[in-house]
Amino acid sequence: MHKTFSIELPAWLPVWLEQRGDDLATDEARMSFVIELARQNVRAGTGGPFAAAVFEPENHRLIAMGVNLVTASGLSLAHAEMVALSLAQQHFGDWDLARHGELMLVTSCEPCAMCFGAVPWSGVRSMVCGARKEDAEAAGFDEGHKPDDWASSLRERGIEVSEGVLREEATEVFDFYRAQGGVIYNPGGDAEF
Amino acid sequence: MHKTFSIELPAWLPVWLEQRGDDLATDEARMSFVIELARQNVRAGTGGPFAAAVFEPENHRLIAMGVNLVTASGLSLAHAEMVALSLAQQHFGDWDLARHGELMLVTSCEPCAMCFGAVPWSGVRSMVCGARKEDAEAAGFDEGHKPDDWASSLRERGIEVSEGVLREEATEVFDFYRAQGGVIYNPGGDAEF
Numbered sequence: 001m002h003k004t005f006s007i008e009l010p011a012w013l014p015v016w017l018e019q020r021g022d023d024l025a026t027d028e029a030r031m032s033f034v035i036e037l038a039r040q041n042v043r044a045g046t047g048g049p050f051a052a053a054v055f056e057p058e059n060h061r062l063i064a065m066g067v068n069l070v071t072a073s074g075l076s077l078a079h080a081e082m083v084a085l086s087l088a089q090q091h092f093g094d095w096d097l098a099r100h101g102e103l104m105l106v107t108s109c110e111p112c113a114m115c116f117g118a119v120p121w122s123g124v125r126s127m128v129c130g131a132r133k134e135d136a137e138a139a140g141f142d143e144g145h146k147p148d149d150w151a152s153s154l155r156e157r158g159i160e161v162s163e164g165v166l167r168e169e170a171t172e173v174f175d176f177y178r179a180q181g182g183v184i185y186n187p188g189g190d191a192e193f
Numbered sequence: 194m195h196k197t198f199s200i201e202l203p204a205w206l207p208v209w210l211e212q213r214g215d216d217l218a219t220d221e222a223r224m225s226f227v228i229e230l231a232r233q234n235v236r237a238g239t240g241g242p243f244a245a246a247v248f249e250p251e252n253h254r255l256i257a258m259g260v261n262l263v264t265a266s267g268l269s270l271a272h273a274e275m276v277a278l279s280l281a282q283q284h285f286g287d288w289d290l291a292r293h294g295e296l297m298l299v300t301s302c303e304p305c306a307m308c309f310g311a312v313p314w315s316g317v318r319s320m321v322c323g324a325r326k327e328d329a330e331a332a333g334f335d336e337g338h339k340p341d342d343w344a345s346s347l348r349e350r351g352i353e354v355s356e357g358v359l360r361e362e363a364t365e366v367f368d369f370y371r372a373q374g375g376v377i378y379n380p381g382g383d384a385e386f
Contacts, residue, residue, distance in 0.1 A: 001258070001280075004201040005283050008196060074286055076278070085270070086270060090195040095263050116307075117307030117311075117339070121380060153338040187313065
C-alpha cells in the first residue's frame with residue numbers, strides 16, 4: 001500500500017529562473033513570465049502547455065512557481081495551479097495563504113473545474129488568467145464542468161479575478177505544444193497530435 | 194524557492210489497517226470501512242473528519258486510502274479524495290486509473306468543488322458518497338461552488354455515482370469532530386468549536 005506521494009519541479013526550472021530578469025511589476029509582466037514558463041515546460045518535454053505562479057504583487061515578489069506535471073509525476077492533480085499553490089503553502093508553512101498577505105495566483109490558462117475548486121481553499125486573494133477555457137478546449141484539452149458563474153462566485157468570496165490577460169500569447173503555447181506532438185492527457189485514452 | 198511537496202499518510206494508518214478484517218464485498222461494507230477511517234483520523238488528531246479509498250470492486254480489493262490531511266500537511270489540497278486518488282495513481286504508476294480496470298472511489302462525504310473537479314481527471318469509473326453536502330455545511334465546512342448537476346455530469350462522462358450511502362453514520366463523524374474541538378479549516382480564519 002503506497003503511503004506517500006511527492007511532486008517536484010523539473011530540474012531545468014531553477015536554472016531557467018536564474019537566467020531571467022523579469023521585473024514582475026504589472027499583471028502583464030507577471031503573465032508574460034508565466035507564459036514563458038509554460039513554453040519552457042513544453043520545450044523541455046516535462047508536461048502540458050500550462051504554467052502558474054504565486055506572487056506578492058505589492059512588492060513584485062515571486063513566491064512559488066508551477067508547471068503542468070501530470071505526465072512527469074504520474075498524478076492527475078499535478079496541474080500548474082495546484083503545484084504553484086502547494087509550493088506557496090510550503091513556502092509559508094501554512095495551508096492558508098490568506099494569513100500571509102494579499103497573494104495573487106497568475107495562471108497561463110483559466111482554471112479547470114478542479115483548479116477552480118482549489119482556489120478558494122488556498123487563501124489567495126486574486127487570480128489573473130491568460131488563455132480562456134475555449135482556447136484550451138479548441139486545443140483538445142478537457143476543462144471539466146465548471147459553474148458558468150465561476151468568476152463571479154470567486155469575486156463574491158473576495159477573490160479578484162482578471163481574465164484574458166495576454167490571451168493570444170498564452171494560446172500560442174497550445175499551438176506550440178501541438179506542433180511538438182504533445183500528448184493531450186484526458187483520462188480514458190490519450191489523443192496525440 | 195520551494196521545489197517539492199509531499200503528502201504522507203499518518204503513521205497510525207498502516208497499523209490500524211492491519212487490525213481490521215473488513216471483507217469489502219459491498220458498497221456498504223466499503224463505506225463502513227471508510228467511515229471508520231475518518232473516525233480514526235479524528236481520534237488521532239491528524240485532520241478533518243473525512244476519509245476516502247480506492248477499490249477494485251470486482252475482487253473486493255483495497256488499492257489506496259486517504260484521510261483529510263490539510264492541517265497535518267499544511268496543504269489545502271490534502272483532502273481525503275485527492276490523497277486516495279493520488280496514492281492509487283502511485284500504486285499503478287499512472288495518472289490515468291481508467292487504464293487499470295473499473296476502479297471505484299468511496300468517500301465518506303460528497304466531494305467539495307475541488308474534489309468533484311478532480312474525479313474525471315483521475316480515471317475512476319465510479320464514486321460512492323456517504324454524507325451529503327448539506328451535512329458537511331451544517332457541521333461548518335465550506336463545500337465550495339459545485340454545479341447543481343454535478344452528479345449527472347459525472348454520469349454523462351461514464352462515471353457511476355451513488356449518493357447518501359450510510360449517510361447517517363458518515364455524518365456522525367462530523368459531530369464527533371466537533372465534540373473533540375476540531376478546527377474547521379476554512380481559509381481566511383479558522384472557526385473553532
